[in-house]
Amino acid sequence: MAFGSRPTGSGKHRGSSRLSRKTAGYAGIAALATTGVVGTLAAPAFAADNSGPSMEDTGQNPVVVANDLQGDIVAQADSQQRAAEAVSAQAQAEADAKQRAAEAKRVAEVAEAKAKADRETAERVAREEERKRLNTYVSPVAGSYVSTSYGAGGAMWSSGSHTGIDFHASLGTTIRAVGAGTVVEAGWGGAYGNNVIIKHNDGTYTQYGHMDSLTVSAGQQVAPGQQIGRAGTTGNSSGVHLHFEARTSAQYGSDINPLAYLRSHGVNL
Incomplete structure (x- = not known):
């Protein structure tokens, strides 16, 4: 087939x-x-x-994959956003802390500067007060008056005239240093009896005679108005009083007008 x-x-x-x-x-x-x-x-x-x-x-597989990927991306974006916000918050907190620290430091510096200025002002005032105190002069006998003037003549003075001024005083009355200075003599002074001589800061000297007792010693620093003894009538004296002299040196014969001296230092007599 x-x-x-x-x-x-x-x-x-x-x-x-x-x-x-x-x-x-x-x-x-x-x-x-x-x-x-x-x-x-x-x-x-x-x-x-x-x-x-x-x-x-x-x-359907690609659709599931795409949805998962999209979800991951969104989650990652959210995570990154939160991380960025956390970093920003941390940076802001640090900046705020630095600002507070700077402000606290500034306040402390201002307070310290004010305290320093206050201390300097207080020290300056204290120095000024001390300077005024040291340059202050007072009468040697508080509330008293001059009973015998400077240069008065008479046989009772060996030089023929009064080399100082006499202040009226009662026995035991406080005798004061007229100004700040150093005691250069404290003891018996012959005709002056118990006497004290003080060298003052301006280089002048003052003498206090006929005192009953002394309360200072040679070499001692004294302040204006400080007690140096008590009124009496020792030495060549006719009665209780204070003999006061102003001098250019510690030696006899260098006397200057004591009334004018005290007034030139602001003492009203």
């Missing part, structure tokens, strides 16, 4: 076999999946062969 034979040409006009069409369909699905495109374009490739992978088997 004779069978008809089918020409076997080169095959270039032969239609696609079922296997080749099926393979092409799979390739198309794979290509579309890599781009995340899923839809009706993949459907024709499966129409030729119902035995291939279904839409449900392959088409």
